[in-house]
Each structure stands twice: as structure tokens, then as C-alpha cells.
Amino acid sequence: MGRTDAGVAVTGVGVVSPAGADEHTFWAGLCEGVSMARGCEELAGLPVDFACPVDGIDLDAAVGGRSVWRMARFVKMALVAARQAVADAGLSPERWDGERVGVVLGVGVGGVSVLADGLRKLDEAGPEAVSPLLVPMMMPNAAAGEVAIALRAHGPSLATATACASGATAIAAARDLLTSGRCDVVVAGGAESVLTPLVVSAFAAMGALSLRTGDPVGASRPFAADRDGFVIGEGAAVLVLERTPDAHARGVRPRALLTGTGSATDAHHPTAPHPDGAGARRAVGAALREAGWAAHDVDHINAHGTSTALNDAMETALISGLFPHRPSVTAPKGVLGHTLAAAGAIEAVATVLTLERGLVPPIANLDSLPDGFDLDCVVKEPRMQDVERALSHSFGFGGHNVVLAFQRADADGRSRTAPGVLTVD
Template identity: 60%
Template sequence: MNRPAVAVTGLGMITPVGNDTDTTWDGVCAGVSPARTVPELEGCAIDFACTVSGFDLDDAVGGRAAFRMGRYVKFAVLAAREAVADAGLDPADWDGSRVAVVVGTSSGGSAGLTEQAVALDRRGPGATSPAGILLTIPNMPAAEIAIRMGATGPSLAPCTACSSGVTALSVARDLLVTGQCDLAIAGATESIVFPVAMTGFARSGAAATRDGDPGRLSRPFAADRAGLVMGEGAAVMVLERADDARARAAVPRALLAGTGATTDAHHPTSPHPSGAVARAAVEAALRDADWAAADVEHVNAHGTSTPLGDAIEAALISRAYPHRPPVTAPKGVLGHCMGAAGAIEAGLTILTLQRGVVPPIANLDAPAPEFDMDCVTQQPRHRPVRRAVSHSFGFGGHNAVVALQRP
């Protein structure tokens, strides 16, 4: 397919191990999970998670508008600010009509909605916030970024559960190659560490229950994996046509070479047991990138630490990439950041391409014996990587894969 190449020229992250891209990278490479008891979850069946901490979100966002932003929106605004600065851009200098914003989320402001419902029930309408609606609707990350950046081009908020971040990157790429924008601010955000959501995951059976140190519970691809640990955060990227980046002397972090998406159409929460439809998303991304499977030198796996999900993905990896490229799974460190996970993991894949380092899977000494895959364990693996893929699979059967390469 003859289309303009798309470059990633800016990257911003906020995660449980770092409030920016570099500290996030260092934390993921250290391979230690920050999962801890969360006071607000006292009395819940699951009272621990990987959370963003160590600074005041309102101060970091700045201005009076912070009162109208949910936690998930603040994450996105901060990540976007870092990404735009990293790209060497200043919103004061661009034509906002040519700037798109595509920022996904899975649950959006469900925490804010719950807080407002509790306030209404306990204390009446006067106790609710005038910004109550703004604290809940899932388009607000994209909207607030657009407001702050003066971006008046297309503004979209994809929701494909845990693959929302990769979906956002794919949509943004399409806007660029079809000429609907010249710059795209794209990524995803999530924050659902609150009692209703945590109780729901406990009741679903998808989450790990307390068994010793919470930091040891997320162990993707381990024989004794026992469920996911919740995380939160955001990642945002600046995308532009590679020729445009070159014209302004920007140095791309990576090229977005291809994307693929399919839907299992099988079950609301369980992936299709054959893995065939998810594998079709991998194959679609490779076709889009014009790669053979053997071209893939690294796989950033979805790897949720759930018994069924990891088994299906492990089988997919061994079939789709028989040459056994090194595999990592950041959820061992970060927990499952839900709607933000795909964007965060795509960002980490970009850093692997740039730095020639594959981070280890936390809490894993070796994959389960039945998994024929080369998992990076215990220590980061230093090796040049030119082409890599990142998998994202979400509730509802949403499968999304992004192929990334060095410029």
C-alpha cells in the first residue's frame, strides 16, 4: 500500500512507577512491582493495586480547571503535555485546525460517577459537584487536551476496553494518512482503582486475591499465575507524517509501521480459546507493515497474568512467531492499566527500539513449561531491536496489534 510513513515524534507517560517517560522506563526495567495496599479500598475483597503516587496531581495540572477533571483526565493532560514538549512543539506556534486529538479510555470517569451517586444518595443534590457530568464522560481527556493545546481538528475518544490505546493510535494514523490532520496527539488513559470497580473485578474472578506481598501477585506467563492486579496511568504520543517531521528537523522516536484489529465475537470476558481471531489481528498488522513474521524481533505481550488469557496468548505467540523473538509483559510491574495499557505498552516498545533493551517480566523466573516462548526474565536483555509488535486484547473480544520500527 502506497501511503505516507507516520512517525512518533513525542512520548509522554504517567504510570505507577514513574511520573514521566524516563522514570517509567527505569521502573519497568528494574522489574519490581509497586503494588501496595490502598487505604481507599479498605474492606474490599481486593484492597491493593498499582497506583500513581508521589506528587500532587492538581498542582501538576495547574490552574483552576483541575476541579472539573477526573483523575483519568489529569493523567492524560500531563502525558500530553510531556509528549508535545518531547516532540519539540509549542501549541502557540501551530495551526490548531490541523491538529487532531485521539485519546481512548475503557471506563472513563466511572469513579467520578460513583462518587457523585454516593454524594446524592447520602447528602442530596446540593452535595454533588457542578462539574459532575464532566467528571464522568469518557471524551473529556481528548476534550481537555484539545482545549489546552488549541487543537481544533478532529477530536475522538475510542473505547475498545483494554485495547483502547492501540485503537487510538490506529485511528490517529488513519487521520494523518488521509490528510485530515498534520499532527495527532494520541494515546489512552485510565483510573479505576475505587471500591465498585475493584469489587467487580473480584466478583468476576479475573483478579488476583491477596496471597502475601501484593507486589508478587502479577506474574504473567508463570505456571502459578493467579489473576490480574489493577494499575492506572496514561501514555500519549505525538504522531506526524515522517516527511513533515523531517522538514522541521524533528528526530522520530519510531515509525508506526502497521496496525491490525479483529473481534473474537465469542464472549464478553473470555478470549476465543483457539486464539485464531487474535492471531488474525497480528497477521493484519504484519501485512499493513509489509513484514514477514520472521521480521519481528520483539513482542510486547498483553500478558495479564490470568490463567486462560496468558495460555491463549502464549500459544498464539509460539504459532505466529516460530522463530521465538524475546517477549516481555509490562503488567508484571505496572499491573493492568486497563484502557491505558495498550498505549503505555506501545510506548515501552518504542523505548526498546530506541535503547536496545528488552525489560524483564516481573515475578517470573521461567514461563510455564507448556509455553514455548522466549520470555525475558530477572534482568533486562540488551540487544538491538529494529522491528517489534505490541499486543492488546480487551473485554468484548477486541484485539488490536501495533507494529513499530526504528526510523
């Protein structure tokens, strides 16, 4: 039996996504269930010329100040999301003990557009044209560093890199920092912005991207029988995490509780998931054990759901095998595209909102499941559901599997005790 404590409290959320650059527009777009994919001028002429970019926000204006010029796009998005989350939590960097505040942000690649621009300048004009800011702008830990500077956070500052599981890994690491007593507050999440010809061409060459160039809006279709690859996106999301008693002590009702996390590695292939989902299964088991839940306690699953053949087949077998009671399943990548390192954090925010609002967003473009896919997928419109316990799955290249277990907070901000006993190996 794992831990049965009240878990770690989620006291604030922030999000910058293709569906919206704040919690409310993000949630409305997710519940609308329509893909945000569109043709992108910067990708014109490529085999795949569409993506899910972040629109509707002037990031430079949102960040403000004179330091914005030294930040790559993924850093700006991370900073905007972090500020939103801290404000939502009712905290202020001017008043907290910064030495007890940590920052953990998942980033898969970093400022690749800055790197590509620097290489072009080197080729065209020589080494004198290369910016002295290229390295600090492109490095993956730039997001964690800049957020720590802006928030006056002097505790541990970490950048997790587990590919498309990076944001979820950051949240799991944040929980460890809190339960170990090293931090009192951790700002955790993920950010990614790599909508460049170089990266999109590379994913296309791998066969990972949908080729529906004539129908971008219909391209991302998680779990669908006719899925043909993911649509690349960008974004950032941040959660503020605190120990539950600390949140109660300052009179804050948690938005949800992070009651368990689980991580495991396939050690199978650089890009393909283990065919029987062995690593993912171990990650689910670890999350359930830490939460003190049985498999049948899970009401809802926010699936990784990339819209690729291998991932969706593996995840379907995982869910149907471990959860025969058929919890509801959603997959935000149908709307948002695959935001890579940001995905686990963005989907964690979506899971928190589902728990709060009793509403499960639909999977975009899912008309029919393949034969043998036994899932209770939410489609066409949001589903009202009293969700008390939910899992959020994140899987990444390199065989990384991370599962987050979230529980609804009652009116007094406390969790209910799960009645079951763990039954997953």
C-alpha cells in the same frame, strides 16, 4: 503485499505510570523489573486490597491553573502525559495550526470515582447535593476534550473505548487520520483511573484479580505457571504522531516509526478471549500486512500478558504458532499492573523505548513457564538486544484485538526496508 511506505513517525512520548510520572523514571522502573503493587488504604477491607497506583506526582500541581478542579483523575493524568509528549516532539500549541491537529484518547470507563461520589451525595443529601460538573467530569471523552482545549487542537477529537485495547485503538485511529490527510499532527494515547472499591470489587467478583493479598509485589506474574489473575493499575500515556516526511521537513528525527496497525474482533464472548486466538491472529496479520513485514521479521513482542489464565494461554499459543523463530517477549503488566484502557498506550511507549535503546525490560515475578509454553521471555534483568521491528499486543473485553507494528528509525530518521514477504493468514 501491504504498504511499504516509511510509516508514521512517533516524534514525542509522555507517560504517567505506577513506575514513574515521566519517561525516564518510567523506563528505569520498568527495567528494574519489580512490581509497583502495594496495599491501598481506599481498598481496605475488600477481598483484594492492593493495586498499582500512580505515586510520586502531585497531579493538581502538575496540571496547574484554575481549571484543575473540574477534572477527574484520569483526565489530569492524560493532560500531563499529553503535555510531556508535545514538548518532547518539539511542538508548541502557540505555533501550530490547531485545525490540523487531532486528539484521540482511549478511555474504558471514565470518571467512575466522580460518579460513585455523586451517588453517595444523592443518597445522603438529595438531588441538590449533586454537582453540576458530575457529567462533564465522569464522561469518558472528558480526557480528549480537556486535552484538546489545553493544546488548542481544533481537528478531530475522539475517545476510543475498546476496554483494555482502548489506548492501542486510539493510536491506530491516529494513524488513519494522518495517512488519510485529515490531520498533520495527532496526539494519541490512553488514560484510566478506576482504583475504587466499586470497580475493584467487581473485578474481584469476576475472578479476574490476583488474590495474593499477603504478597502484593509478587501478585502480577504474566505467563507464570502459578499466575492467578491481574493486579489493577492506573496511568496514562500519549504519543505525538506525524507523517514521516513532515517530521523530516521540520528537522526532527522520529523516535520510532509506526509502520502498521491491525484490529479484529473475536465476536466470541464478552470477557473471555477466543480460545484459539482467532481474532488476535487476524489483528497480527493485518498489522504485518500494513507494515509490509513477514512474521520472521519481528524481533520482539510487547505482550498483552495480563497474568490471567485464559489470556496468557491464548497469547502464548498465538506467539509460538505465528513466530516459531522465538522473538523476545516482555510483559510490562508484571511491573505496572493492568492499567486497563491506558495499557496499550503505555506499552506502545515501552516498545518505542526498546527500539531506541536496544534494551528489553524483564517480566516481573516470572520464575517458570507452564509446561507447553514455548516463549523466549525476558526475565530477571533487562536484555540487550538489537531490536529493529516489534509488535505491541492489546486485547480487551468485548473481544477487541489491536496490534501495533513499530520499527526503529535509523540515524537519519528513516526506516529500513523489511526483506520478507507476509506469511501470516
